[in-house]
Amino acid sequence: MNEDLVASTTPPPDWAFRIVKTGADPERATMTYGHERFPADWDVLEVADRLASRNRAQHSFYTGPITVTVWALPDPEDTARWPQSVGPVPDDAESFDYHPVAPRTLGDLELEHARRGRQALRMLDDFDRCAHGRHSLDPCVACPNGQSTGNTFAPPGRRVATDRFGDGYFVPIREERDDPKSWRSPLPLPGPDDGDTPQVAALYRERAHLVAALCSSRPAVMIPDPENDGWGIVYVNDGHGQMSWHIAPDDLPLFRGIVMWRATHEWDGHTTEEKYARLRASLLTRVDRLAANDAARRAVGFLFDPDHQASATEWATAPRTGAEQ
Known part of the structure; x- marks a missing residue:
């Protein structure tokens, strides 16, 4: 077979186009232009028809x-x-002219745009569902730990599109998805961390697991670390004050579905000593709530007293939850 003939008759993979208002001022007539890939077996008329149909829908x-x-x-x-x-x-x-279409009433157009708006909002609301159809944080018997993992293909912070200027669109947290501005703000994503030794990385990982567990029972917010590219800062708040930790890039996935993701959050100026004093006060308050009487409070209290060396008898007689018994 003649290879030149095959090459000349094979439709090109891409088509360039320009759509203008017929007869209008050339400087103001253009409605859209660009290039796009269509099925290989389409001819130029099929491409033009599809472009015209789509343009009518977009410029109703x-x-x-x-x-x-x-x-x-x-x-x-x-x-x-x-x-x-x-x-x-x-x-x-090649140019193709398309005749005017029957005008639609303003009421028809308003109804159509309202319908499309509702459809778009429903799509955005579904964006954080897991593979089993449950919203992030909702119960899901098929996901690990019985809680929906959310959309793992496009979690908050992931870049999912690019505009014609090269600027990205990033998946925001669920609470902000109806705000167009939130799709322009990237959130921290996990990435490689080559600066730490395996031992240091393991320590960060272990601490991150514990902080994530703390966040699961208290209001918490994650923001990008402004001084360390790729890192995050998690802020935990309860009645005893603000606490914060730096989270390594590889550990950020531990907090997905647990904390709120934000671009910024105000630090109250607490020191490391104040942070752990607040943490200890918070834990002891919870112990007091769990202990039903003075005896139980003394039995449980030694577990949180760094100066107390628990005896084997104390460990054996310490109150247990139903799951531990």
Whole structure:
């Protein structure tokens, strides 16, 4: 078979296009332009029809005639054939005119846009569901620990799209997904951490597990660490004051579905000593709530007293929860 013939009859993988309002001022006529890949067996008319149909749906307020100009783009790196908003098109470009469509009433358009808006909000609301259809943090018997893991393919912070200027769209936390601005704010994602030895990384990992457990029972917020690229800072708050820890990049996934993810959070200036004093006070308060009487309080209290060396008898007689008995 003649290879040149095969090459000449094979449809190009990409098509460039420009859609304008027919007869309008060339400087203001262009509605959209770009390049796109269509099925290999489509001819130029099928490409133009699809572009025209989609343009009508996207610009429903304009019902006048449009002209769709299409040309092959066999090499996307060939800048001379790139589409522009105005100016000449390649000599092999083909143009197709599409007649005006029946005007729609303002009421029809408002209903259509309201319907599309509701559909978009439902889609955004479903964005954090796990593979079994449960929202993040909701009970899910099929997910680990009986709690929905959320959307693991696009968790908060992941870049999912890019606009025509090269700026990214990032998945926000669920509570902020209806705010378009929140899709522009990247959240910390786990990444490689080559600066620590395996021993140090293991210590960070162990501490992160404990901090994540603490966060699961208290209000907590995670923000990007402004001084350490890729790291996060988790803030825990309860009645005894604010506490915070730096979280290594590889440990950030431990906190997904547990903490709120934010771009910023105010630090109250606490020191390390104040942080652990607040933590100890918080833990002892919970012990007091669990202990029903003075005897139980004394029996449990030694577990949280760093100066007390518990005897074997104390360990054996310390109160147990139902799961431990």
